[in-house]
Amino acid sequence: MNIYFPFEGQARELNARIHFCVEAAKRGHMAYFGQKINLYPLMPKLKPGIFFHKSVQLRKAEMIQKFKDLGHYNAAIDEEGLMRICDEIYFGYRLSKKCLNLLDVFFTWGDDHTQSIINYYPDLSNKVFSAGNSRIDILKTISKNDEKVERLRSKYGSFLLFASKFPRCNGLNVIKTFADTMKLNLKSMSNNVYNTLLKNEEWERKNMYSYMEAIKQCAISFKDKKILIRPHPTEDLATWHKFVEEINLNNVIINSDGNSIIPWILAAEKIISHNCTTAVESAFIGVKTINYTPFSDNEFEYKLPLICSDNARNIDELKNFILKKNIFNFDEKNVQYYVKH
Secondary structure (H helix, E strand, O other): OEEEEEEOOHHHHHHHHHHHHHHHHHOOOEEEEEEHHHHHHHHHHOOOOEEEEOOEOHHHHHHHHHHHHOOOEEEEOOOOOOOOOOHHHHHHHHEOHHHHHHOOEEEEOOHHHHHHHHHHOHHHHHHEEEOOOHHHHHHHHOOOOOHHHHHHHHHHOOEEEEEOOOHHHHEOOOOOOHHHHHHHHOOOOOHHHHHHHHHHHHHHHHHHHHHHHHHHHHHHHOOOOEEEEEOOOOEOHHHHHHHHHHHOOOOEEEOOOOOOOHHHHHHOOEEEEOOOOHHHHHHHOOOOOEEEOOOOOOOOOOHHHHHHOEEEOOHHHHHHHHHOOOOOOOOHHHHHHHOOO
């Protein structure tokens, strides 16, 4: 069977695609992957097979139908389905009934994701299966003695890794506000959700400024350590470069090499993230992150980072966790509800 699987972001998806295609080839399939902008135009010229959509936003309905007409079997995952904003946006835009109805099968991250879809679309439950994600599968084989990990340790010595995730207030693709950007995708968005997204953006902005202050204070307190900032791929790097220039501390470095964050997690002495899947990926390789969210809000904080991390609410707590000896434990059974296998 021919299998086609596009990817979008190299840092997040490339290694997972390679792993998936290798495993498919071991089972006798012809598996192909490539960046979606290069793979999509080729599909009319390729033999029918299984096409894995990396996500199925409402705008992709026409493409799914086109591939179906070409004889392809349409399967899909949702790379960003693990931590979802709200049902109105998720089921109105990211996984509409129109797209799910066109698909042959949809693979979820886990039982939590599956159950939310079945609750929304009970008549399409036969198309939805809990399967996990190959991004998690590759974490099971990574060694702390990996060559890339050793190179990072050799280059930076003992370092603290601050992995930022503030795309709603510092996003590259935000037009005016995050709420306005999402409304372009979902024109039927209710005023209630629109206002909630405005609040979400402001909440994230307050946490970003506090996160920046935490970086500054940690750089001053831990002068013997490098402080490495790794911005999220969808963030505006200029914001972070401006911040580093303004604080003018020699041990603070920005690095955004476009590759997987996993070697960096294994090489770092401690990892500090914010409301991010980095905490989840770290947990699967036996590393516990520090989730730094000084402005708490049950409406906007995702459960998984809280389950997988030590959670700091102020700079003193953050410093104490940095100094604390690593004790890795988390509620594995609870995590398995969200991430299958």
